[in-house]
Amino acid sequence: MGEPKVYIESLGCPKNTADSEFMAGILKFSGCKIVRSPEKADVVLINTCGFIEPAKEESIETIFELLELKKEGLKKLVVCGCLYERYKRELKEELPEVDAFLGVNELEKITDVVLGRSIRGGRFYRYRELIEEPHIGYLKIADGCSNGCTFCSIPLIKGGFRSREMGELVDEAKVLAEKGVKELYIVAQDTTAYMFEKKERNQLVRLLERLESVDGIEWIRVMYTYPSFITDELIDFISGSKKVVHYLDIPLQHISDKVLKDMGRLYSRSDIERLLSKLREKIGDIAVRSTFIVGFPSESDEDFNELVDFIGEFKLDWMGFFKYYHEDGTLSFRQFKDMDNRIKEKRLAEIEALASSLSEDVNSRYIGKTVDVMIDGEAQELDGYFIGRSYRSAIEIDGAVFVEGGSFRKGDIVPIYIESLLNPFDLVGKAVQESTKEGR
Secondary structure, three states: OOOOEEEEEEOOOHHHHHHHHHHHHHHHHOOOEEOOOHHHOOEEEEEEOOOOHHHHHHHHHHHHHHHHHHHHOOOEEEEEEHHHHHOHHHHHHHOOOOOEEEOOOOHHHHHHHHOOOOOOOOOHHHHOOOOOOOOEEEEEOEEOOOOOOOOOOHHHHHOOOEEOOHHHHHHHHHHHHHOOOOEEEEEOOOHHHOOHHHOOOOHHHHHHHHHOOOOOOOEEEEOOOOHHHOOHHHHHHHHHOOOEEEEEEOOOEOOOHHHHHHHOOOOOHHHHHHHHHHHHHHOOOOEEEEEEEEOOOOOOHHHHHHHHHHHHHHOOOEEEEEEOOOOOOOHHHHHOOOOOHHHHHHHHHHHHHHHHHHHHHHHHOOOOOEEEEEEEEEOOOOOOEEEEEOOOOOOOOOOOEEEEOOOOOOOOEEEEEEEEEOOOOOEEEEEOOOOOOOOO
8 A cells, every 4th residue: 555644543641652652753764654633544553551441441442433434444453552462362352353453562563564564773762753742752761560559550561660771761862852852751650760670779860860961851850750769869869950840740649558558559658748848848849749549449438538638738739539440450459349439439529629629729829920831832722822831730731821922832931920820720821021930
């Protein structure tokens, strides 16, 4: 069919986005054209997520939706990623209409299934092709996980933690910068475990030191940090860094010592409180995002109320809450009986309502201040406004800043005077002439 037009549907987390862009780069280098619409494609590639039940359902629904295009002339549909890696036999049996499958460790073979030929060259990351926002780049520094959380299916899908070579990562960051990336997201299942499997500590700091020297990158944002592995050296480095923003994503999962132990987490409530106090002491304007699981099988009413009290006391900048999913193959699936879903839903609704009110309180503190905002584009929600984020927010995860008037490009960093709240999570402001930074 000649060199085909390929559309890539990337589902799940930013780590999947990095994988999808890796494959897009290989395909483009091999002569394919990457298109933005599945209706315009000869080949559709779906990079699936298989982490928890809603992600699996979304992946299956997307596969069936895009399979409909085969009735309209789509020549080939390829399914890859986590869902296939976890359910290889089942998917092959139940989806005979899919033309090809690729596991998570076979992505460099994408030309074999799309073009019928292999590609040689080795350093395929040099071909990275951005498929989402042109000013945002995801640098996946490792794959897999070795932390052993009882609720998590990632080790079943991707195996143990494996770090990528530092020089390769710096090279890839330079490739992204040359393509226009202004904000670099450091991602892995656990970024703080970088090089742990090689018995090396604090190598994340060494990596960040080298990434700071990459021309064109303005902000570096560290995601997916494990609480036990956030060292004083990392905190001190972020505090004095020129490019690493004063933001940390720290998935705490819970606060009850009993539940944390049953989850297989390697820290206690007192450890978390000491860490948060230290971060706030050493980096006065630090923004902390976290995620929590409610409805773990051993979570009692007392445990849940302890979590509620904790988030009310510490008032983190951003919080995400998820109900527990009883995932087949995990340790918690074997060790515990699942909780009644009605209890999980009730707890989830209660804690999300509280978190919303807390977010309004935290964000209202920025009214009347000027912060530097990275512009992400024109706002779809408000005519005549642009949308962006301060150092406090990760794109598409945390709250945004809506900027009235002006003319900006994606990736511009503009000092914005904050005038009001649009809702509990989003701010509204106007551009000013000079920056009086509240943080990086």
